[in-house]
Amino acid sequence: MTPYLRSGLPKPVPDSDGLDAPFWEGLRSERLLLQRCNGCNGWQWGAEFVCHRCHSFDLRYEETKPDGIIYSHQRVWHPVHPALAEQGPYIIVLVELPHADNVRVVGNLIGDPMQSLVIGARLHGVFEHHPEDDPAHTLLQWAVTD
């Protein structure tokens, strides 16, 4: 697929502390991996060294289905980065993941940038690969599920 946003934005790289590296590696192979606690089995996102529920340091990365619902949204008009100068309006969604304790991730909603936005609408993930970028990476985008 054509990337949703024009190229030239900062490219994501795993943090030097290693905390979110499995997440980024997972996206490359079209798998959504998030933190899950071996102590209490709860899901957690964004990544942290300790489980906020039971304080276990024993956290694993586990695959979850990239199905979500719109928790909130925004249609951005004003470009704050030169790469987006000619972009026009674009949509950012905050996506709740019911299969993973309703943790949230941020992405773009692909399709018409003027489409109506409905909190609670069901979405499915779309893996957006950037193999030519340096470094190569994959973003997780979203589309409305009919």
Place this chain on the structure above:
Amino acid sequence: MSPERTLRGRTAVVGVAETEYYKWGKSPDPEFKLAIEAVLKACADAGIDPRDIDGFSSYSNDRSEASRLSAALGCKQLSFASMQWGGGGGGGSGALANGAAAIATGQAECVVVFRALAQGQFGRFGQGPRIRTVSGHPAHTVPYGLMSAAQMFAMKVTRFMHDYDVHQEALRAISLASYAHAQHNPRAVMYDRPLDEAKYDSSRWITEPFHLFDCCQENDGAAAMILVSAERAKDFPHKPCYVMAAVSGSQHRAGAPVHNTPEYASSGFTTVAPRLYAMAGMKPSDVDVLQSYENFTGGVLMSIVEHGFCAPEECNEFFTIENLLAPSGKLPLNTSGGNLAECYMHGLGLNIEAVRQIWGESTCQIPGANVAMVGSGPMVTPVSSCIFGSEATL
């Protein structure tokens, strides 16, 4: 709360000042020079020798470092130097709380609370990062085009407006009130630049639900306030403006990364506001005038709800220009023009305006104002708020 564990009435503001307020990049002076100028002017306003300042308190990683300021001003000694953690204007009243706590506990005698900001010299807030790669928590938002303050907060406001059916007109009323008050304030950058409903409605979107006029300015300048003990405060030219309460914080896991805070549709005051009122021994109806930090109008709306002035279901009725205008509105709001229309001095101008209301020196004075509240930096964490009172409130 036991009497020993309160800031209520322990300290007072005895001098305030700001530099000239400039549009972004228009300051002829570098940031540190602006800081010095504001501190010296505040000392002159208080009638004190700047060498007697022994404490410095700021926030948002102010670059004008306390030890350098103390040395530059030839202060006799440095007793207290404090930086409130957190970004944005969330520390405006928190820095005041820290300074007041230092004086109340005998750590310092005379603290200056200040903020200096030259976005021309150091780069603008409203722009995304010009970097090739991004890591850590920002890596999970920036590549999706989420990188400015407006974009970080818009989805909180959208969710709140959805949950309580708040209309755009409620945000508009907040913006109109700030601009209306600025027309009386010659210090305001937007003095002589009035705003009406049509101009607001036709202004471009920055990001929905924020029009251009829902967003704060970007400015250069500096502001400072002089704080001393309540005992000493009686000996100054201004009548004392007492700190009746000042608190900071945020609710459970407000800082959960990548927009995962449980209470998402919030300004962050749900635990702070009750502590504020408890310390002051006051309730919302005691407040004569409110200064509420406008990074974006939606944050003001949620702050006002979370400080108990209006139920979330009542926003459309409460947020009208009539209710928010000085002097006769139900809750006069941002009477200097605030961050939207006076100057974006990271909100310290709001604290100064609250003090001027208690002194009777505002350009939009509420007659007989005895209680003035400030809410600082909604939607960041930590946030903070404070209540100033006249002698009658002690």
